[in-house]
Amino acid sequence: MGKSIVIANQKGGVGKTTTAINLASFLAAFEKKVLLIDIDPQGNATSGLGVEKDQIDRTIYDFMIDPDERINNLLECKIKNLYIIPSNVHLAGAQVELINMENREYRLKKIVDDLRAEFDFIIIDTPPSLGILTLNGLVAADTVLIPLQCEYYAMEGLTQLLNTIKRVKKVLNPGLELEGILLTMYDSRTNLSSQIVSEVTDYFKEKVFKTIIPRNVKLSESPSFGKPIDQYQPDSTGALSYKEFSKEIMKNATA
Amino acid sequence: MGKSIVIANQKGGVGKTTTAINLASFLAAFEKKVLLIDIDPQGNATSGLGVEKDQIDRTIYDFMIDPDERINNLLECKIKNLYIIPSNVHLAGAQVELINMENREYRLKKIVDDLRAEFDFIIIDTPPSLGILTLNGLVAADTVLIPLQCEYYAMEGLTQLLNTIKRVKKVLNPGLELEGILLTMYDSRTNLSSQIVSEVTDYFKEKVFKTIIPRNVKLSESPSFGKPIDQYQPDSTGALSYKEFSKEIMKNATA
Ligand SMILES: Nc1ncnc2c1ncn2[C@@H]1O[C@H](COP(=O)(O)OP(=O)(O)OP(=O)(O)O)[C@@H](O)[C@H]1O
Numbered sequence: 350m351g352k353s354i355v356i357a358n359q360k361g362g363v364g365k366t367t368t369a370i371n372l373a374s375f376l377a378a379f380e381k382k383v384l385l386i387d388i389d390p391q392g393n394a395t396s397g398l399g400v401e402k403d404q405i406d407r408t409i410y411d412f413m414i415d416p417d418e419r420i421n422n423l424l425e426c427k428i429k430n431l432y433i434i435p436s437n438v439h440l441a442g443a444q445v446e447l448i449n450m451e452n453r454e455y456r457l458k459k460i461v462d463d464l465r466a467e468f469d470f471i472i473i474d475t476p477p478s479l480g481i482l483t484l485n486g487l488v489a490a491d492t493v494l495i496p497l498q499c500e501y502y503a504m505e506g507l508t509q510l511l512n513t514i515k516r517v518k519k520v521l522n523p524g525l526e527l528e529g530i531l532l533t534m535y536d537s538r539t540n541l542s543s544q545i546v547s548e549v550t551d552y553f554k555e556k557v558f559k560t561i562i563p564r565n566v567k568l569s570e571s572p573s574f575g576k577p578i579d580q581y582q583p584d585s586t587g588a589l590s591y592k593e594f595s596k597e598i599m600k601n602a603t604a
Numbered sequence: 605m606g607k608s609i610v611i612a613n614q615k616g617g618v619g620k621t622t623t624a625i626n627l628a629s630f631l632a633a634f635e636k637k638v639l640l641i642d643i644d645p646q647g648n649a650t651s652g653l654g655v656e657k658d659q660i661d662r663t664i665y666d667f668m669i670d671p672d673e674r675i676n677n678l679l680e681c682k683i684k685n686l687y688i689i690p691s692n693v694h695l696a697g698a699q700v701e702l703i704n705m706e707n708r709e710y711r712l713k714k715i716v717d718d719l720r721a722e723f724d725f726i727i728i729d730t731p732p733s734l735g736i737l738t739l740n741g742l743v744a745a746d747t748v749l750i751p752l753q754c755e756y757y758a759m760e761g762l763t764q765l766l767n768t769i770k771r772v773k774k775v776l777n778p779g780l781e782l783e784g785i786l787l788t789m790y791d792s793r794t795n796l797s798s799q800i801v802s803e804v805t806d807y808f809k810e811k812v813f814k815t816i817i818p819r820n821v822k823l824s825e826s827p828s829f830g831k832p833i834d835q836y837q838p839d840s841t842g843a844l845s846y847k848e849f850s851k852e853i854m855k856n857a858t859a
Pocket residue numbers: 360361362363364365366367368389393475476477533534535562563564565566568569570572587614615616617732755756757758
């Protein structure tokens with residue numbers, strides 16, 4: 350049975366999509382069968398993997414709004430073992446539509462539960478908010494992975510996010526656990542980065558992944574080529590750190 | 605009559621709050637009377653100016669939900685000429701509450717119109733989404749300022765944002781104009797940054813501000829001291845670029 354991991358943080362630009370794409374890609378390279386679900390109306394995970402948004406037949410919007418739509422054609426992106434349910438701007442409309450629907454928080458969970466048996470991992474990328482789309486991700490997931498940028502504002506939102514996770518666990522998804530906190534965009538030249546790292550590791554202890562993702566320009570260049578980092582620059586520090594990180598995720602899954 | 609400028613971009617982490625705080629602070633230093641309104645539930649503009657969130661009496665949430673609440677005590681932050689209407693996590697609840705209220709898109713506009721006569725500039729910081737809070741910002745504003753990070757994903761969301769602005773102008777706020785596009789986090793060492801700059805300036809021409817904000821660690825350190833950049837490190841490249849930018853804004857306002 351596949352494990353579903355939602356990547357969430359309402360603070361913007363902390364590396365959610367970059368983590369979703371590169372984790373999914375390295376897991377696929379390690380012969381895991383992986384499904385990436387993009388529930389962000391921006392569709393960055395979709396385009397970051399080179400999927401042309403205007404050539405897509407159906408997106409996660411169609412499957413969430415019409416539960417009878419059978420998901421028979423998952424998109425196989427150009428990477429072996431990696432499949433994607435894409436998103437596009439129509440999903441922005443779903444936020445208002447879903448509010449008045451029945452089982453509005455469980456729409457994604459139904460899709461994920463139908464597909465679990467076919468995959469080793471299901472990775473869900475979310476938008477920078479704690480609205481109905483991210484809520485669907487938190488309800489559909491076994492664990493939540495929190496990318497945390499090594500910056501001051503990123504720390505501020507953490508309490509709000511952890512409180513939301515607790516509330517979801519209590520009411521909507523009792524099985525929800527914290528996969529861990531991944532420190533991202535670490536810049537070894539600044540005091541701020543090392544200050545954040547020591548504060549976070551002191552407070553959250555073993556919940557913080559050992560791997561820290563450095564700031565690396567190759568990571569921000571790779572989406573413009575529609576490729577994950579291991580296909581664009583496999584020897585970059587960005588690629589090597591996400592490779593190490595994916596090993597930690599695999600280890601957690603077998604523990 | 606004061607000019608109101610909303611700072612918006614649904615892409616996360618592009619420098620909306622950093623621009624709101626530092627533009628407001630330099631305008632105040634140039635003897636303009638400035639009001640900063642924080643409508644992001646994350647409350648980063650509030651804490652970035654050193655306002656203690658748990659000591660605030662009333663936030664923008666109270667004024668938007670209960671239109672009879674008189675705004676008689678604007679918070680004067682420690683900077684001369686600079687006032688703030690703060691935000692905190694209660695505002696996250698407003699997103700659902702506002703959806704079913706009358707005049708839901710005009711709630712902020714009423715507040716801004718009541719205060720315009722007292723200020724030279726009213727600056728509105730928004731969350732990373734195109735939901736009801738950002739919509740209120742677009743309806744309340746004379747112009748919209750778009751910070752654009754010099755990164756690939758930031759370009760992707762621009763079309764969606766410009767379409768939303770067009771729709772708001774057509775239906776809810778016919779006077780809404782584009783203040784301009786501000787390129788942020790420019791890193792002169794990377795090809796990606798210069799590629800983005802040339803693409804954006806070719807396409808948007810005079811709508812792009814001449815000032816480009818460089819990536820500068822002092823800008824990300826200053827919120828941890830609760831100070832805008834001109835109070836924290838006035839000689840940094842970050843401070844000098846926001847100073848130049850504020851001059852462009854003042855020039856536009858008198859044109
Ligand atoms: N480790 C890194 N080093 C350098 N650049 C990075 C790194 N991680 C992400 N980036 C870049 O930083 C920007 C923000 O990252 P990303 O879009 O993945 O964040 P996000 O949390 O998904 O944003 P949003 O909140 O808008 O969904 C992107 O342009 C990305 O390419």
